[in-house]
Amino acid sequence: MGEAPAFVVDDLLQNQDGFDSKSKGCKITTTIGDKTYVIGGENDESTLSLEVQIFDEATGNWATPIVLGAKPSSCKGLSAVSLNDDRILIVKKGSTPDDCIWFLEVDTWFVREQKKIQGTDVVAWSKGARGYAEKPVVISGPSGVGKGTLISMLMKEFPSMFGFSVSHTTRAPRCMEKDGVHYHFTERSVMEKDLKDGKFLEHALVHGNLYGTSIEAVEVVTDTGKRCILDIDVQGARSVKASSLEAIFIFICPPSMEELETRLRSRGTETEEQILKRLQNAKKEMEQGQSSGIFDHILYNDNLDECYESLKKLLGLDGAAAATLRSAPQGIDLPADHSVSKMDNKIIINCGTAELKKASKNLIVLDVSSLKGGAPGRTRGLDVYAIDSFSDGLNGINQPS
Numbered sequence: 001m002g003e004a005p006a007f008v009v010d011d012l013l014q015n016q017d018g019f020d021s022k023s024k025g026c027k028i029t030t031t032i033g034d035k036t037y038v039i040g041g042e043n044d045e046s047t048l049s050l051e052v053q054i055f056d057e058a059t060g061n062w063a064t065p066i067v068l069g070a071k072p073s074s075c076k077g078l079s080a081v082s083l084n085d086d087r088i089l090i091v092k093k094g095s096t097p098d099d100c101i102w103f104l105e106v107d108t109w110f111v112r113e114q115k116k117i118q119g120t121d122v123v124a125w126s127k128g129a130r131g132y133a134e135k136p137v138v139i140s141g142p143s144g145v146g147k148g149t150l151i152s153m154l155m156k157e158f159p160s161m162f163g164f165s166v167s168h169t170t171r172a173p174r175c176m177e178k179d180g181v182h183y184h185f186t187e188r189s190v191m192e193k194d195l196k197d198g199k200f201l202e203h204a205l206v207h208g209n210l211y212g213t214s215i216e217a218v219e220v221v222t223d224t225g226k227r228c229i230l231d232i233d234v235q236g237a238r239s240v241k242a243s244s245l246e247a248i249f250i251f252i253c254p255p256s257m258e259e260l261e262t263r264l265r266s267r268g269t270e271t272e273e274q275i276l277k278r279l280q281n282a283k284k285e286m287e288q289g290q291s292s293g294i295f296d297h298i299l300y301n302d303n304l305d306e307c308y309e310s311l312k313k314l315l316g317l318d319g320a321a322a323a324t325l326r327s328a329p330q331g332i333d334l335p336a337d338h339s340v341s342k343m344d345n346k347i348i349i350n351c352g353t354a355e356l357k358k359a360s361k362n363l364i365v366l367d368v369s370s371l372k373g374g375a376p377g378r379t380r381g382l383d384v385y386a387i388d389s390f391s392d393g394l395n396g397i398n399q400p401s
């Protein structure tokens, strides 16, 4: 339990209507229900770190929660607004355009689940990203069915469109596999610690080894504007389905178990013992893949070229527009000097800069009505535009520039 900073107690005694966050010194407080979240901590003279403490009004106690997700870097100041009582939108002052909007999730589905697992207070950071990235693609299927082959074909034909989520695994590398490219080959103790620290979107024990998708593995792909491909087993697909990562789920089936065995053996990467284990697990995976309701599409990989064409078709890549280059998602350019308020689903950022005033655009609006995703991972769907507060008033909000 933490010590209550004196000024925060003062703040807690005052109530403001409408705008629910207050700042004092280097910290900001936001009250949701019985709990007040105190965000910020002095780093040095000019920067703040984003520590989190919780004051529970019902018990009068202070708590330092477990903080999941990649934490925002230090900044020069903060503004905060609570959204839907389950997350706090944070605007970091004086930060780069792609790093100024963050969400501290305090009661989202993910946080509630983590609270149950950890048995204590949990909050989770999620970085805000403008616009939408196309849904990630989850590909599952038994060992040797051709998942890797199909994914390689897709990445070769559409290198600017797809990026591979590089998983962590405790299994040993095969002779052609490169660390950081095919997998992050990891010591079991290291991976277990990272799992405990909440760095993974999902993980599973497969064929006797740990495999997992780190949050970062998905984010590094999505941040480049590419569509993320995950090659994971059925257990992992189930976890992703339950998470905030909205994805397309595809299960690949072999034409027969005999053919699956032939492919596994001819690949020549496993020992006899490993092959037998994979074949045994394949039966279970086939049953789950076809009956669990997780998968949106089931493809049969009999003839490779035909299966690849079907895969492209269901990803919308069979037309002329298929090779269109995707651009990276844009950041949000906020000046250091600004104040923040809230109106329904719109966050109004008043930018007092001379440059913006000259251009008659001194209010920036963040429309948060269509947020998608969230911890673990990015919060997408932020719509951002500038308006002229003097001539349009706030009625001008519906005039995106």
Ligand SMILES: Nc1nc2c(ncn2[C@@H]2O[C@H](COP(=O)(O)OP(=O)(O)O)[C@@H](O)[C@H]2O)c(=O)[nH]1
Binding pocket: 139, 140, 141, 142, 143, 144, 148, 167, 168, 171, 202, 203, 204, 206, 207, 211, 212, 213, 231, 232, 233, 234, 235, 236, 237
């Ligand atoms: N849950 C989960 N499964 C994974 C992950 N990465 C790989 N797998 C699955 O682990 C299984 C074994 O993969 P691998 O050792 O590369 O063997 P292969 O499938 O025979 O090529 C496959 O079903 C993969 O889809 C991951 O990050 N999470």
Ligand SMILES: Nc1ncnc2c1ncn2[C@@H]1O[C@H](COP(=O)(O)OP(=O)(O)O)[C@@H](O)[C@H]1O
Binding pocket: 141, 142, 143, 144, 145, 146, 147, 148, 149, 150, 263, 264, 266, 267, 301, 302, 303, 304, 305
């Ligand atoms: N349709 C297919 N017909 C014949 N061989 C295939 C086909 N698809 C993949 N293969 C071969 O089967 C083996 C296993 O494929 P791979 O992509 O490594 O499977 P997975 O990633 O699902 O374990 C590889 O040697 C690959 O070249």
